[in-house]
Amino acid sequence: MSEGGAPPPRPLPPELLKFLEENHLDPSIYSSSHSVPRYIRVKPGCEGCIEELEAEINCKAVKVDWLPGFYSLPHDVQIAGTSAYQEGKIYGMDAASGAAVSALGVSPGDHVLDLCAAPGAKLCMLLDVLGNSGSVTGVDVSQHRLAASRTLVQKYKLGDRCRLFVADGTTFSLPPSRLHLSEAGKSQSYEDSNTFKEWTSRRTWKERKLAAKARKNVGLRHFESQNPELIYYGMHSGVVGQKRDQLYRVLSGTEISIHGYDKVLVDAECTHDGSIRHIQKFEHWGWETFQQRVFDAERTEDSLAFLQLKLLRNGFRLLKAGGTLVYSTCSLTVAQNEDVVDQFMSQNDSAVLQEIDTAKGWPCKSGRTLGTLRFDPATSHTSGLFVARFTKLTPR
Numbered sequence: 001m002s003e004g005g006a007p008p009p010r011p012l013p014p015e016l017l018k019f020l021e022e023n024h025l026d027p028s029i030y031s032s033s034h035s036v037p038r039y040i041r042v043k044p045g046c047e048g049c050i051e052e053l054e055a056e057i058n059c060k061a062v063k064v065d066w067l068p069g070f071y072s073l074p075h076d077v078q079i080a081g082t083s084a085y086q087e088g089k090i091y092g093m094d095a096a097s098g099a100a101v102s103a104l105g106v107s108p109g110d111h112v113l114d115l116c117a118a119p120g121a122k123l124c125m126l127l128d129v130l131g132n133s134g135s136v137t138g139v140d141v142s143q144h145r146l147a148a149s150r151t152l153v154q155k156y157k158l159g160d161r162c163r164l165f166v167a168d169g170t171t172f173s174l175p176p177s178r179l180h181l182s183e184a185g186k187s188q189s190y191e192d193s194n195t196f197k198e199w200t201s202r203r204t205w206k207e208r209k210l211a212a213k214a215r216k217n218v219g220l221r222h223f224e225s226q227n228p229e230l231i232y233y234g235m236h237s238g239v240v241g242q243k244r245d246q247l248y249r250v251l252s253g254t255e256i257s258i259h260g261y262d263k264v265l266v267d268a269e270c271t272h273d274g275s276i277r278h279i280q281k282f283e284h285w286g287w288e289t290f291q292q293r294v295f296d297a298e299r300t301e302d303s304l305a306f307l308q309l310k311l312l313r314n315g316f317r318l319l320k321a322g323g324t325l326v327y328s329t330c331s332l333t334v335a336q337n338e339d340v341v342d343q344f345m346s347q348n349d350s351a352v353l354q355e356i357d358t359a360k361g362w363p364c365k366s367g368r369t370l371g372t373l374r375f376d377p378a379t380s381h382t383s384g385l386f387v388a389r390f391t392k393l394t395p396r
């Protein structure tokens with residue numbers, strides 16, 4: 001239990017102050033960051049564990065009234081050792097991150113693309129919301145981070161309708177697998193080495209050889225040039241029973257408008273300056289590493305904003321007409337948020353920025369671009385998060 005309340009705020013280090021000044025951000029945003037609670041999300045159906053959790057951590061879990069399934073705990077409570085966490089009944093997840101997923105408005109049966117999926121907190125929430133229907137395709141450029149998402153999905157028993165691809169989200173092109181096991185399995189022989197069987201973490205030498213041969217035989221130019229590596233798929237993710245050339249097929253723009261994803265989340269790579277937990281990590285890393293970690297050689301402000309724009313563009317390209325896309329970052333800078341959104345809008349006639357209807361009652365404020373939302377520690381008592389929601393017009 002937290003004794004004696006929150007510690008007094010520490011002065012912000014000069015490295016962070018310089019970053020804030022360069023980005024015209026008011027340092028007072030962080031003045032209450034020391035008292036931002038720790039949030040947890042309860043797995044649907046596991047609400048009964050809260051009482052037991054409270055007894056274990058010896059403090060109250062307070063329901064977040066504006067976001068179903070979320071509770072707040074004192075900021076210094078550790079949840080990793082609790083039974084509820086170890087048994088996969090609760091997740092550590094900031095409420096603002098939950099709001100980004102909620103803004104997507106996922107409905108049963110939706111096929112969802114999570115284009116920057118790792119380490120996977122939002123991916124798990126998407127899978128929990130979908131339950132026994134639809135599918136989620138998680139993409140991330142980092143193999144080891146996506147492998148951590150796979151571990152998470154398996155821990156929480158959420159893998160059945162999930163596919164995970166290591167790929168560059170700016171060029172990823174695979175549509176959802178809308179086939180279900182029963183349909184896919186009918187015409188396919190599982191003995192066929194080109195057909196996906198049930199996923200296993202262990203591949204025999206023979207299987208690896210057959211898979212390599214199959215890839216060669218299929219000879220898909222796109223597969224070879226883009227090579228999205230499938231590192232996990234569940235029984236009902238639409239993969240089992242599919243032929244490789246079906247899975248790796250690429251659709252034309254017109255086909256995507258019909259068969260593309262129903263919902264796309266682009267939780268883009270960013271400087272993480274709004275993430276309280278990330279900022280707190282510098283206490284251990286040392287503030288002298290701030291500049292290098294936030295903006296290393298390849299990640300200058302310009303190229304990072306361009307990466308964000310490319311991720312948003314490609315996520316939108318893979319969205320079906322009438323579908324919804326959410327763009328979010330945990331940065332508070334205008335350059336990574338409103339500027340990216342404005343530039344994207346100016347180049348896409350079919351993109352409409354939508355008001356987030358579920359946001360009524362959310363403790364956030366409007367971004368500079370009308371319709372966008374900003375969470376920050378001072379306003380929201382959460383980590384910082386920017387959210388924008390788009391829909392795609394049906395082509396005329």
Ligand SMILES: C[S@@+](CC[C@H](N)C(=O)[O-])C[C@H]1O[C@@H](n2cnc3c(N)ncnc32)[C@H](O)[C@@H]1O
Nearest residue numbers: 116118119120121122140141142168169267269
């Ligand atoms: C803010 S994190 C995503 C957090 C995640 N949505 C969650 O809820 O746990 C951004 C992610 O983008 C990934 N990333 C960076 N560049 C990428 C790219 N070109 N394509 C796909 N993912 C990329 C990073 O590896 C990182 O895991």
